[in-house]
Amino acid sequence: MRTSRSVVIGVDSSTQSTKAVAVDAVTGELLAVGRAPHTVTGTGGARESDPEEWWTALGAAVRAAVRGAGVPADSVTGIAVAGQQHGLVTLGADGRPLRPALLWNDTRAAPQAAALAAELGGPESWLERTGSVPVASMTAAKWQWLREHEPAHAAATTGVRLPHDYLTERLTGHAVTDPGDASGTCWYGSGAEGAEKREGTAGADEASGAKETAGANESPGTKETPGGYDPTILNLLGLDRTLLPTVAPTGATRVGTLTAAAAEALGLPRTVAVAAGTGDNMAAAVGLGLGGAGLLDHPVVSLGTSGTVFAATRTRPDRPGLAGFAGTDGTYLPLGCTLNCTLAVDRFATLLGLDREDAAPGGEGGVVVLPYLDGERTPDLPHAAGLVTGLRHTTDPRAILGAAYEGAAFTVLRALDELLAACGLDPKEPAVRDRPLRLIGGGARGKAWTDTVRRLSGRPLVVPAAGELVALGAAALAAGAVTGEDPVALATAWGTGAGEVLPPLARDTETWDRISGVLTAASPALLR
Numbered sequence: 001m002r003t004s005r006s007v008v009i010g011v012d013s014s015t016q017s018t019k020a021v022a023v024d025a026v027t028g029e030l031l032a033v034g035r036a037p038h039t040v041t042g043t044g045g046a047r048e049s050d051p052e053e054w055w056t057a058l059g060a061a062v063r064a065a066v067r068g069a070g071v072p073a074d075s076v077t078g079i080a081v082a083g084q085q086h087g088l089v090t091l092g093a094d095g096r097p098l099r100p101a102l103l104w105n106d107t108r109a110a111p112q113a114a115a116l117a118a119e120l121g122g123p124e125s126w127l128e129r130t131g132s133v134p135v136a137s138m139t140a141a142k143w144q145w146l147r148e149h150e151p152a153h154a155a156a157t158t159g160v161r162l163p164h165d166y167l168t169e170r171l172t173g174h175a176v177t178d179p180g181d182a183s184g185t186c187w188y189g190s191g192a193e194g195a196e197k198r199e200g201t202a203g204a205d206e207a208s209g210a211k212e213t214a215g216a217n218e219s220p221g222t223k224e225t226p227g228g229y230d231p232t233i234l235n236l237l238g239l240d241r242t243l244l245p246t247v248a249p250t251g252a253t254r255v256g257t258l259t260a261a262a263a264e265a266l267g268l269p270r271t272v273a274v275a276a277g278t279g280d281n282m283a284a285a286v287g288l289g290l291g292g293a294g295l296l297d298h299p300v301v302s303l304g305t306s307g308t309v310f311a312a313t314r315t316r317p318d319r320p321g322l323a324g325f326a327g328t329d330g331t332y333l334p335l336g337c338t339l340n341c342t343l344a345v346d347r348f349a350t351l352l353g354l355d356r357e358d359a360a361p362g363g364e365g366g367v368v369v370l371p372y373l374d375g376e377r378t379p380d381l382p383h384a385a386g387l388v389t390g391l392r393h394t395t396d397p398r399a400i401l402g403a404a405y406e407g408a409a410f411t412v413l414r415a416l417d418e419l420l421a422a423c424g425l426d427p428k429e430p431a432v433r434d435r436p437l438r439l440i441g442g443g444a445r446g447k448a449w450t451d452t453v454r455r456l457s458g459r460p461l462v463v464p465a466a467g468e469l470v471a472l473g474a475a476a477l478a479a480g481a482v483t484g485e486d487p488v489a490l491a492t493a494w495g496t497g498a499g500e501v502l503p504p505l506a507r508d509t510e511t512w513d514r515i516s517g518v519l520t521a522a523s524p525a526l527l528r
Contacts, residue, residue: 007031007071008482009062009079010475012468013054013167014280015040015103015305020061021468022069023475025077025482028494033468034064041100045107045136045375045382048100051089051166058167059265066267073268078478079171079258080251080275082283082470083164085184088142091159091166098153101163102142105306105339107375110382112148113141116186119236123320129230130186131317131324136375136382137337140186143237160243164277172256172274175245180282180328182228182247187237188326189230251278251286251328252480252487275481278328280470281335285312287473288438288464288497291329291488295497297423298435299416301453303443306377307341307412309419310334317422321378321415324422328477329488334422336378336415341408342443344371344386348404352397359405359448360398361455361511366390368518369403370411372527378415379519384527389518405452410515413457436460436501440469450502458507464499472496 006025011018017038022031036057042048058081066073086104089097102109116134117123123133134141139162147154161169162185165177182188228247234240248255253276263270278286284302289295290312302308310325310333317324317334325333348371349356372384388400416437417427425432439461443449454461466472473491480487491497519527 005071005075006077006482007069007075008475008478009065009076010471010473010478011058011062011079011081011167012280012283012471012474013058013081013083013163014470015084015105018054018057018061019468019471020058020065021471021475022065022071023472025479028490028496030466030468030472031071032065032068033471034061034068036060036064040103042106045110047103047106049103051097051101051163054163054167055170055265062266062268076268076272078273078275078482080474080477080481081164081167081171081277082280082474083162083167083181083277085162085181085279085281086137086139086142087163088139088146089161089163089166090146090153090157091161092156093158095159098156099150102146104137105374106142107136107382109141109145110136110375112144113138116141116144116236120232126186127318127320127324129189129233131183132186133320134186135377135380137377138186139184140233140237143239147238157243160239161245162279164279165245168255168274168277169245171258171262173259174256176248176255176276177245178248178251178253178276178278178328179326180251180333181279183326184279184323187230187233187239188228188247248276250330251276251282252477254481273478273481275477277474277477281308281310281325282328282333283470283473283477284440285310285327285333285473286329286476286487286491287466287469288440289488289492291327292331293329293486293489294492296331297425298438299419300438300440301412302441303341303412303439303449304441305341305343307338307408309336309412309415311419311423313423315422315424319418319422321418322422329486334419336412336419338408338411339374339377340371341412342441342449344373345401345404345408347373348401352401354397354401357446357448358398359402360396361402361406365392365395365399366514367395367399367403368515369400369407370519370522370527371404371407376411378411379523381523381527387518387522387527402448405448406456406511407515409449409452409456410512413453414516416457434459434504436462438462438464438497440464454502454505455508456512458504460504461502462499463502464497466496466499469496
């Protein structure tokens with residue numbers, strides 16, 4: 001076994017699985033990856049998972065990563081968790097979940113989201129307060145749904161957590177979150193004043209006590225960060241502030257060490273430092289080197305279960321079509337998110353009896369697919385179903401699959417101009433228009449996805465070589481908790497965001513306009 005390394009663990013607890021990476025804390029070398037699956041249940045708009053399964057999966061994935069790295073357990077010095085955003089975890093008096101977690105893609109809270117958006121002066125007021133307008137995915141809407149549909153569970157709740165908060169608490173015994181993941185709840189105020197104050201602590205962690213020697217399970221530096229929970233919104237939700245975790249200054253803040261139970265579950269020493277961690281999108285940004293100590297205003301497209309487009313910026317976002325998230329390092333992370341991306345397209349491939357790469361451009365036959373199989377978040381169509389139009393006797397099934405790719409990619413990319421404007425940029429300026437997209441997620445490994453994004457965007461692509469950017473971003477947060485260094489600077493030095501540059505293709509405006517026309521015509525009657 002190699003014994004000279006200092007190793008950090010980054011955990012990506014996503015919708016479908018847990019991935020844990022073991023990384024050399026100095027060089028950023030990826031030593032090993034451990035994986036364990038999750039179970040998602042629910043029909044119709046329901047999507048739920050048991051948080052206890054996440055914890056079991058975390059232990060299995062971490063043990064597999066350490067074993068695969070061939071390093072002794074006592075070489076591991078830090079760990080951080082990045083989790084799927086927005087999920088609602090409700091804890092009982094024993095600190096364990098009262099019921100399965102409501103996941104980000106559970107759309108049952110659409111009526112509650114619409115009702116909340118009309119409160120407090122309407123959508124503009126929500127943008128000013130939180131940077132986002134409530135939609136079904138947001139945690140605030142899910143809490144409201146629970147109060148209305150399961151009042152006994154809501155009344156019995158002694159703690160409300162996001163998925164990554166829950167796992168960090170299992171690691172340390174401390175209820176703590178970070179500004180990035182908290183900003184996806186719609187009850188956290190990511191206002192300009194709070195962001196300016198946070199900026200002074202971003203990454204360096206002086207206030208966190210990251211360089212102090214802490215006893216087992218101590219929690220240095222978990223003081224409340226400015227710009228936190230909005231008391232007016234909490235009052236509207238009937239949500240007691242004491243049920244919520246403390247907000248650490250950054251995701252790299254050291255919030256404690258492993259409890260005895262966590263150390264046993266993970267097979268690690270209790271001295272391992274635990275960072276506050278963050279949401280998956282914020283961790284991906286860190287892994288790409290996006291943030292105050294790295295790239296600003298550079299757009300990213302992520303193709304996974306959901307499709308997202310985001311960028312790190314110092315400009316406070318205020319666009320109703322975007323989520324105005326905080327970054328985990330004191331910047332902002334405006335983001336557009338769709339519910340239907342790789343899984344929806346894979347479903348079309350299965351229905352057609354095709355391999356996912358057996359796609360022909362749908363535009364060749366005039367076929368349009370809006371693959372909104374789980375409703376949709378952007379545009380806000382929570383009750384939508386999938387739509388296929390333009391079929392003929394001569395239609396090739398491969399063209400239908402290609403149209404599914406196009407519909408999913410179009411839905412993500414249509415938020416790109418809004419994103420760039422939220423960063424204070426003019427999307428029509430040549431220098432902005434030609435800025436490359438960083439393409440990440442499982443879809444970035446597929447030629448059909450890559451070709452479709454190139455064709456519909458007309459932009460050059462950077463496809464990072466690293467495949468686990470969320471987990472690598474979490475590893476950088478863990479290293480920041482151990483060393484006190486800025487995690488974005490660490491990830492930049494590690495080179496985790498580097499990759500192949502693909503030149504632009506001529507933009508397929510004909511296909512773009514055809515999909516746009518179908519979406520506009522169908523929305524009022526067929527998709528709502």
